[in-house]
Amino acid sequence: MKHKRRSKMHILLDMLMTIERKGGTAKPTHILYGANLSHKRLKDYLDFLMEKEFIEEVDVKGRQYYRITAKGSSFIREFEKIEELSSAFGIPF
Amino acid sequence: MAIVLIPRWFFGIDSLFYIAALLIGLATAFYAYKVHSITGKRQHFYLFMGFTVLSVAFLSLALTSSYISINAMSPEFIIYNTTFDIMDFGFLMYYIISMVAYMFFIMMYLPEEKKKKPIFSILPWWFAIFPFFHMLSVLMLAFPVFRSFINWHDTKTRSGLAVFMAFAGIGMFHVLSFFTFFKATFYVIANVFLILGFLSLLAVLFRVSRR
Numbered sequence: 397m398k399h400k401r402r403s404k405m406h407i408l409l410d411m412l413m414t415i416e417r418k419g420g421t422a423k424p425t426h427i428l429y430g431a432n433l434s435h436k437r438l439k440d441y442l443d444f445l446m447e448k449e450f451i452e453e454v455d456v457k458g459r460q461y462y463r464i465t466a467k468g469s470s471f472i473r474e475f476e477k478i479e480e481l482s483s484a485f486g487i488p489f
Numbered sequence: 490m491a492i493v494l495i496p497r498w499f500f501g502i503d504s505l506f507y508i509a510a511l512l513i514g515l516a517t518a519f520y521a522y523k524v525h526s527i528t529g530k531r532q533h534f535y536l537f538m539g540f541t542v543l544s545v546a547f548l549s550l551a552l553t554s555s556y557i558s559i560n561a562m563s564p565e566f567i568i569y570n571t572t573f574d575i576m577d578f579g580f581l582m583y584y585i586i587s588m589v590a591y592m593f594f595i596m597m598y599l600p601e602e603k604k605k606k607p608i609f610s611i612l613p614w615w616f617a618i619f620p621f622f623h624m625l626s627v628l629m630l631a632f633p634v635f636r637s638f639i640n641w642h643d644t645k646t647r648s649g650l651a652v653f654m655a656f657a658g659i660g661m662f663h664v665l666s667f668f669t670f671f672k673a674t675f676y677v678i679a680n681v682f683l684i685l686g687f688l689s690l691l692a693v694l695f696r697v698s699r700r
Contacts (some may be wrong), residue, residue, distance in 0.1 A: 470527075477698070484646070485597070486652075
């Protein structure tokens with residue numbers, strides 16, 4: 397069976413949706429399993445999401461968590477619009 | 490000096506078409522900007538820039554054609570003259586600005602590594618004179634038309650078809666504008682193709698906003 401490779405945007409969406417499902421704050425391991433990523437790719441994507449201000453790092457009882465921001469939530473809501481516009485113009489997404 | 494034949498009854502209607510094109514172009518630019526602010530992708534930025542610049546070009550065209558329509562009511566008004574006047578300036582602005590917009594559309598579809606070259610420097614600015622402008626516009630739009638056709642062919646989506654029809658409509662506007670010194674009907678048909686192209690784009694925006 398042939399599987400279609402997820403685009404970067406779809407991976408970011410999966411990560412953000414994992415965090416949202418966990419109540420808005422999630423541990424790195426939860427994001428890793430929720431979005432089905434390797435450790436190395438997780439680090440790269442977390443850095444990207446933080447750079448874009450979609451998530452922020454928070455410290456809860458000495459443990460590292462990631463919290464989704466308002467911009468990150470907006471990305472989830474707007475994702476279908478982004479996908480529709482991009483595919484209409486043939487912009488890789 | 491070029492002569493453009495325009496039916497008298499069409500004076501003013503063309504301005505309305507250009508205003509509609511300007512508004513739809515701005516709406517597309519707005520959506521493209523929103524998308525770019527989230528994705529940060531270069532292609533979305535070029536899409537935003539292309540439609541923003543094209544809207545400015547249509548603003549210039551709408552103002553110029555409105556000026557002609559209003560003044561054409563006066564019996565002393567002469568459209569054909571040999572001096573460079575406000576109308577010539579308005580059309581020249583439209584020619585130059587729209588070519589910049591088309592360049593952004595080309596850059597949007599070029600592979601990533603090609604975009605690093607200073608593509609604006611290859612634009613033959615001396616070509617911005619009627620009717621050569623329309624020839625150059627057709628050549629420049631051929632690439633976005635081709636790419637949007639390939640995209641529609643691959644994806645088979647309604648939005649993909651609508652975008653292809655939008656670029657093809659603008660392209661047909663330029664093809665038919667080239668013949669406006671033969672017969673006035675060409676001017677009307679050219680403008681109808683233009684507005685159909687932009688209405689097609691409006692359909693894409695409706696689909697995007699409904700999501």
